[in-house]
Amino acid sequence: MSSSNIYLRKLEMKDASDLLELKLRNRNFYQQFEPIRDESHFTLEGQEREIATGIQGEANDQSYIFGVFMKETNELLGRIALTGIARGAFQNAYLGYFIDEIHNGKGYATEAVSRCVNYAFNEIGLHRIQAGVMPKNIPSIRVLEKAGFRHEGLAKKYLKINGTWEDHELFxxxxE
Structure with a gap:
C-alpha cells in the first residue's frame, strides 16, 4: 500500500528495533491513551513478541499489523492494526493506531487509517471496522471523522487506560 506521503507494510522481525525506538520516544506522550504495560514491553524482545503475535494473528486471520512508513525515507512513523477479527455474519475488526508525536498533525494518521480501511474492505473482505477513542483525544476523533467513520455512541468505562477505566466514543x- 502506498501513497504520496506514506505507505503501510506488515511489520516484520527486522522492524523490531525501529518499533522499540518509536515506542520509547513516544512513551510519555502516549501513556495517557494506553494501558499500563509491563516493562518487558519496552524491550527489543517485547517488540519481537508483538511482531510475532501479529504474524501469528494474520496466519489465523485474527489480526493484521502494519507499520506506517515515510515513503521518501522508509522511516517508521507509526503503527496501525486490525485486531479481533470476527468472520461469519459479522465480518468486523477493531482498529488501533498511533503516529510518532513529532509527525502528528500532518495528515499521516488519516492517510494510514484510510489505507488500512481500504485494505480491510478490498483485500481481506471485511464489512465493518470499529474504533474506540477517549473523548479527550480530539485529534484521534478528527482522524476517524476525516477517514469517513461515523459516531455510534459512548461506551462507559470501556477500557482500562493508564490505570483508570475510561469512557470511549465508538466509531x-x-x-458501503
Whole structure:
C-alpha cells in the first residue's frame, strides 16, 4: 500500500528495533491513551513478541499489523492494526493506531487509517471496522471523522487506560 506521503507494510522481525525506538520516544506522550504495560514491553524482545503475535494473528486471520512508513525515507512513523477479527455474519475488526508525536498533525494518521480501511474492505473482505477513542483525544476523533467513520455512541468505562477505566466514543465504518 502506498501513497504520496506514506505507505503501510506488515511489520516484520527486522522492524523490531525501529518499533522499540518509536515506542520509547513516544512513551510519555502516549501513556495517557494506553494501558499500563509491563516493562518487558519496552524491550527489543517485547517488540519481537508483538511482531510475532501479529504474524501469528494474520496466519489465523485474527489480526493484521502494519507499520506506517515515510515513503521518501522508509522511516517508521507509526503503527496501525486490525485486531479481533470476527468472520461469519459479522465480518468486523477493531482498529488501533498511533503516529510518532513529532509527525502528528500532518495528515499521516488519516492517510494510514484510510489505507488500512481500504485494505480491510478490498483485500481481506471485511464489512465493518470499529474504533474506540477517549473523548479527550480530539485529534484521534478528527482522524476517524476525516477517514469517513461515523459516531455510534459512548461506551462507559470501556477500557482500562493508564490505570483508570475510561469512557470511549465508538466509531465505525462499513464497506458501503
Amino acid at each position: 465505525a465504518i462499513t464497506a
